Amino acid sequence: MPERFNVKVNDALWERLPVEDRQQVDELVDAGRHIQAIALMRECTGLPRPDLRDCVDLLELRAQALRDR
Structure with a gap:
């Protein structure tokens, strides 16, 4: 994973999205x-x-997670 990603911020942002919106984003x-x-x-x-x-x-x-599945 590139160093420029702030995983904690991105995890927090992902968690703020309602489940149905996470599915739609994916x-x-x-x-x-x-x-x-x-x-x-x-x-x-x-x-x-x-x-x-x-x-x-x-x-x-x-995008990376979806490619890796």
Whole structure:
């Protein structure tokens, strides 16, 4: 895993998403719809809204996890 990822922040961000939204994010990532996945993450996590960099990092981690399954 690249050092630039803040795993604790990304785990916390993932945990803030409701379960049904996590599934939808994974479906969007799997379909290559990354912008929509990031928009969903930012929209569904509540306040404070996560910054774009954290969402992109989480997206990359989810993409890797989905490829590895």
